[in-house]
Amino acid sequence: MTSGFTSAKSPFNASTERVERVLCFTAHPDDIDFGAAGTIAAWTAAGVQVTYCIMTDGDAGGFDPADRGRIIELRAEEQKRAAALVGVHDIRYLHERDGYLEPTHGVIKQVVQLIREIRPDIVLTMHPERNWDRLQKSHPDHLAAGEAVTRAVYPAVENPFAYPELAAAGLEAYKLPWLWFISSPDALENHSVDVSDHIEAKLDAIRIHASQHPDIERMERVVRDNLLANGRRAGLPEGRSAEYFHVVSVNGSSTIAGF
Secondary structure (H helix, E strand, O other), X not given: OOOOOOEOOOOOOOOOOOOOEEEEEEOOOOHHHHHHHHHHHXXXXXXXXXXXXXXXXXXXXXXXXXXXXXXXXXXXXXXHHHHHHOOOOEEEEEEEOOOOOOOOHHHHHHHHHHHHHHOOOEEEEEOOOOOOOOHHHHOHHHHHHHHHHHHHHOOHHHOOOOOHHHHHOOOOOOOOOEEEEEOOOHHXXXXXXXXXXXXXXXXXXXXXXXXXXXXXHHHHHHHHHHHHHHHHHOOOOOOOOEEEEEEEEOOOOOOOOOO
16 A cells, blocks of 8 residues: 655655555664654554564663663563554564674574565665764664665575575565665655654654653653654654655666666
């Protein structure tokens, strides 16, 4: 189905592109809620099936020493509750160690396996390029997540001879149409989504990750201000809010094998 997105210099035409399944890969619980929960709420409201894959357990996160013994369980609970608020109920984990994520072939193979299983129209992940304007966007695990997923998307997902044991198990090669990035350097962002109708759902989802927020009120102010600034940058009417992405066409009408 198509969804009501606002484009800004984007190769993705929201008025004509058919989106039925989206697969999101992020490094930690809560990354997806900061980066794209408004867009995800819009997708699920339109009937799109969205799956999360969290690549680490988030075991190095948090601020309260009292949480250390149960931080993995706590963060999984938070992510499950936050996802439900934006209509997502399918959450997978790779169970890598927080702070140690690397784009190894073991990780890449798991990404390929899940993409071939779900066969989404869009894979959404974190950007593999460092953002020097806001270094906090570029946690090493974020960069590693983006690099692992990008390497998986091309060429491994669509190469029938990559990880041949996957094809032997019935997971055939698949040509992904679109790759979307969050936490991108601003200069690379080329697509905005008007999320004004889903701001409260996004903020509710972020608030669920209370173990990660020493100052929830300040966090909420910053998020609201950033979304409004994105809306202005996208040319939306005053008071509207947007999320921004770097959208890449992987397989479209202009691509051919190997180019």
